[in-house]
Amino acid sequence: MTKYILRRIAYLILVFFIVSFLMYCLYNLIPSDPARNQLEGMKKSLKPEVYERMYQELREEMGLNDNILVRYARWMGLSANKQTGKLHGLLEGNFGYSSYFKKNVVEVILPPIGNTIFINIFATILALGITIPLGIYCAVHKGGKFDNFTQVFTIIGYSIPIYIIALVFIYIFAVLLRWFPVSGMGTPGAEYTGMRAFWDKLYYFSLPLIVMTFGSLGGMTRYVRSAMIDALSMDHIKTARAKGVREKVVIYSHAWRNALLPVITLIIGWFLSIFSGSVIIENTFNLNGMGKLYIGALNNHDYELALAIQMFYTVVSLIGALVIDLSYGLVDPRVRIDK
Numbered sequence: 001m002t003k004y005i006l007r008r009i010a011y012l013i014l015v016f017f018i019v020s021f022l023m024y025c026l027y028n029l030i031p032s033d034p035a036r037n038q039l040e041g042m043k044k045s046l047k048p049e050v051y052e053r054m055y056q057e058l059r060e061e062m063g064l065n066d067n068i069l070v071r072y073a074r075w076m077g078l079s080a081n082k083q084t085g086k087l088h089g090l091l092e093g094n095f096g097y098s099s100y101f102k103k104n105v106v107e108v109i110l111p112p113i114g115n116t117i118f119i120n121i122f123a124t125i126l127a128l129g130i131t132i133p134l135g136i137y138c139a140v141h142k143g144g145k146f147d148n149f150t151q152v153f154t155i156i157g158y159s160i161p162i163y164i165i166a167l168v169f170i171y172i173f174a175v176l177l178r179w180f181p182v183s184g185m186g187t188p189g190a191e192y193t194g195m196r197a198f199w200d201k202l203y204y205f206s207l208p209l210i211v212m213t214f215g216s217l218g219g220m221t222r223y224v225r226s227a228m229i230d231a232l233s234m235d236h237i238k239t240a241r242a243k244g245v246r247e248k249v250v251i252y253s254h255a256w257r258n259a260l261l262p263v264i265t266l267i268i269g270w271f272l273s274i275f276s277g278s279v280i281i282e283n284t285f286n287l288n289g290m291g292k293l294y295i296g297a298l299n300n301h302d303y304e305l306a307l308a309i310q311m312f313y314t315v316v317s318l319i320g321a322l323v324i325d326l327s328y329g330l331v332d333p334r335v336r337i338d339k
Contacts, residue, residue: 008325012318017076019314020090024072027303027310035059037099037301090311096304100297105308109293113312115185116289119205120278123212131217132263135224140251142229150221158218166211166284173207180207183286208285212278227259234258264327 035058042051059065063074073079075096077089088094095105138147157165174182184204186192192200231237232255240250279291286292290309297306 005326008322012322016314016318020076020311021072023307023310023314024075025068027307028068028071030301030303032301032303033064034099034303035062035064095308095311098297098302098305100300100302100305105305108305109290109308109312112288112290112293115287116278116282116291118201119208119212119281119287119289122205123209123216126209126213127216127220130213131220132224134217135221136228136251136256138221138225139228139232147225154218154221156218157214158222160215162211162215163280163284165215166208166281169207169211169214170284173210180204183284185286185288205287208281208287212281224259224263227263228255231255231259264324 035055038058039051039055042054046054063071066074070079073089074081075089077087077091077094079089080086081088093106095109097103098105098108101108134150138150141147170182173179181204186197186200186204190200232251234255237250237255240254241247245254278289279294281287282289282291283295290312294306294309297303297309
């Protein structure tokens with residue numbers, strides 16, 4: 001087990017460096033000059049030769065004249081910084097400097113990360129609390145009226161894009177019924193603290209959470225149902241029923257444990273995917289999250305910030321892949337991962 005984990009971690013580290021290098025090269029191919037962006041607004045007030053000299057000096061100071069490998073090593077923290085002579089890159093916790101916000105990237109992304117994690121964890125809890133019991137019930141009552149209705153409902157929900165669902169729900173719950181606010185993070189002008197601030201934030205997050213949960217019901221319910229139908233058709237389930245084992249024990253102890261192995265891959269993979277899917281939700285509902293910040297960074301040509309956010313999603317995906325592999329052995333003892 002330990003050797004397997006160490007091998008997987010070494011593999012993930014290798015993948016991380018490969019992906020980070022490719023992403024760094026990709027963002028450096030975008031036609032933008034950080035030195036010119038930093039000197040923006042000074043060109044009109046300076047003579048052309050003075051501006052050009054300041055521009056060339058700034059490019060040299062920022063290391064923009066070096067080749068891509070040297071710049072990547074410096075950005076990653078594998079090579080000494082030209083200004084300080086010390087390692088001061090991504091591996092040392094320096095995620096760069098935001099040219100738009102005029103502050104370190106770490107200071108910019110901390111509040112949005114908290115909001116993104118908050119909304120995604122709540123959406124995951126709600127979705128799993130609905131889809132798992134619903135999928136199991138539909139599998140047990142396969143072919144019934146409720147199962148047929150659920151299949152039609154989930155196909156419709158699975159087929160509609162999340163932004164269409166968001167617009168429909170905004171019109172119904174915010175415009176017609178006026179149950180929830182259209183957008184925002186909290187009551188304007190309010191200075192709540194403690195639990196009052198938490199409930200106010202949760203109230204504004206309610207409609208985005210409902211949209212994210214509704215958008216995930218279709219695919220997850222159908223997957224849980226399919227896995228349970230396969231598990232219920234196994235020979236040992238028929239044997240358990242023939243021996244007179246209670247139906248609840250057969251379903252939740254025997255069948256569900258066998259269905260859990262493929263389902264857990266979906267659950268963890270889906271949890272990771274909603275981090276990227278929340279980009280649309282955060283922009284639609286004007287939430288200060290990583291998705292909205294990422295779109296804003298691209299629009300404002302703040303590529304160091306965009307690259308840092310992209311690396312956040314990369315790390316989340318790699319850790320998720322490791323968790324999926326390890327979860328197999330925990331869910332099903334027949335899966336051995338110590339070889």
